[in-house]
Amino acid sequence: MTTWDVIIVGAGQAGSAAAWDLARSGLQVLVLHRPGRRAKPCAGGLTMKTLQRYRFDIGPVIRERIDTLHVGGSRPGRVALSAPSLFCVMTERGELDAYCLEQAREQGAQVAAVTGLKAVTQNHHGVTVTDSQGRRYAGRYLLAADGANSSVARLLGLPRHAGAMAIEGLVPRQALSDWPGMTLDFDALPGGYGWLFPKGDHVNVGLYIWQHRLGGADRPALDAYCRRTLGCTPDQVAGYPLGTWLPQGRLSQGRILFVGDAAGCTESLLGEGIYGAVLSGQWAAQALLGPAPAQHYQRAMQPWREELRQVNQLSRLFYPLRPVSTRILQGRLGSTLVEGFARGLTLGQCKRRWRGAGFSGWQDPVVPDSAVG
Numbered sequence: 001m002t003t004w005d006v007i008i009v010g011a012g013q014a015g016s017a018a019a020w021d022l023a024r025s026g027l028q029v030l031v032l033h034r035p036g037r038r039a040k041p042c043a044g045g046l047t048m049k050t051l052q053r054y055r056f057d058i059g060p061v062i063r064e065r066i067d068t069l070h071v072g073g074s075r076p077g078r079v080a081l082s083a084p085s086l087f088c089v090m091t092e093r094g095e096l097d098a099y100c101l102e103q104a105r106e107q108g109a110q111v112a113a114v115t116g117l118k119a120v121t122q123n124h125h126g127v128t129v130t131d132s133q134g135r136r137y138a139g140r141y142l143l144a145a146d147g148a149n150s151s152v153a154r155l156l157g158l159p160r161h162a163g164a165m166a167i168e169g170l171v172p173r174q175a176l177s178d179w180p181g182m183t184l185d186f187d188a189l190p191g192g193y194g195w196l197f198p199k200g201d202h203v204n205v206g207l208y209i210w211q212h213r214l215g216g217a218d219r220p221a222l223d224a225y226c227r228r229t230l231g232c233t234p235d236q237v238a239g240y241p242l243g244t245w246l247p248q249g250r251l252s253q254g255r256i257l258f259v260g261d262a263a264g265c266t267e268s269l270l271g272e273g274i275y276g277a278v279l280s281g282q283w284a285a286q287a288l289l290g291p292a293p294a295q296h297y298q299r300a301m302q303p304w305r306e307e308l309r310q311v312n313q314l315s316r317l318f319y320p321l322r323p324v325s326t327r328i329l330q331g332r333l334g335s336t337l338v339e340g341f342a343r344g345l346t347l348g349q350c351k352r353r354w355r356g357a358g359f360s361g362w363q364d365p366v367v368p369d370s371a372v373g
């Protein structure tokens with residue numbers, strides 16, 4: 001049996017980002033991919049900071065470019081917040097994932113299709129994964145990039161990392177008389193917001209709830225929101241949890257590193273998770289190139305985990321204090337946010353800017369170009 005340097009479970013945004021960097025550095029990488037399913041439920045909105053993290057041009061899968069955000073909330077009517085330049089682009093998640101996996105393949109990552117996992121075991125030398133058909137894969141390290149419902153975590157007896165929840169559907173362009181701009185409606189449901197993301201041939205419509213246990217982001221609520229905003233009901237409805245920050249969150253266990261939603265890397269206020277997925281995938285890859293990967297990775301991720309914790313506190317204040325907080329968001333805070341997003345800042349960095357505090361960023365690891373570990 002081949003012993004891979006790194007086995008990656010999951011070909012989402014975290015998995016493909018890690019695979020690209022590791023393969024580029026010359027490591028033998030195997031990505032265990034679960035094809036044949038519908039794309040991961042995701043609205044596919046990428047802010048500039050996310051766009052800037054990709055190692056390659058994702059232009060071919062960009063469907064719309066956005067410089068204005070419409071915010072609905074406590075004021076009657078929506079407020080349009082315009083950024084000085086692009087602050088977000090829209091992608092279709094199935095297209096984005098397929099494109100990023102292909103980029104990793106071109107760097108030399110190998111991909112094997114699995115339908116599920118049956119067992120994950122590890123010792124001092126490596127990790128063995130058994131898929132649901134009994135095939136075994138051995139690696140020196142394993143990256144669990146398998147999302148908020150991580151099978152790797154489940155097989156190791158660790159808790160799921162799903163704090164938030166979202167449900168989405170699609171409305172084809174021909175069903176609409178008016179084409180909406182990118183919209184977040186904070187009066188759509190308590191503890192969350194509704195969104196409209198235009199993507200060329202359809203609008204992605206959805207509901208986000210920052211704490212799963214609050215409930216309310218369900219099919220009847222989505223149908224009602226969609227009827228109210230677009231005058232029809234959506235197709236292809238699907239919901240999924242999001243791996244937001246949790247105090248007891250884990251980043252590693254032995255030779256297994258968790259990345260993306262499997263590690264709780266999504267911020268909880270708006271549920272933006274692709275940034276944390278790409279960032280953690282790249283930082284885990286960097287850690288795997290040196291000695292003591294788990295310790296290196298924990299250290300590298302500390303500032304991002306701290307930002308996620310602070311945004312979690314903000315969500316705790318923001319949602320119970322509506323409509324006051326949405327009025328603030330419709331004003332100067334919202335303008336600071338879209339301007340900051342256009343400059344490639346994170347939500348926490350925008351907030352510090354809004355409060356007049358200086359920004360101290362984190363040390364971004366060097367792009368790996370040679371294997372050392």
Ligand SMILES: Cc1cc2nc3c(=O)[nH]c(=O)nc-3n(C[C@H](O)[C@H](O)[C@H](O)COP(=O)(O)OP(=O)(O)OC[C@H]3O[C@@H](n4cnc5c(N)ncnc54)[C@H](O)[C@@H]3O)c2cc1C
Binds near residue numbers: 114243274
């Ligand atoms: C409805 C919705 C809308 C969202 N919209 C946005 C948005 O617009 N912008 C944004 O930034 N974030 C958004 N998010 C959050 C974002 O989708 C996630 O944070 C992000 O996708 C996490 O990436 P990941 O690679 O960690 O996990 P995932 O995207 O969940 O990818 C995990 C991958 O692992 C695979 N997998 C799982 N189990 C196995 C297994 N046993 N074997 C092999 N493969 C496996 C899955 O099939 C999947 O491909 C949204 C989330 C939801 C639910």
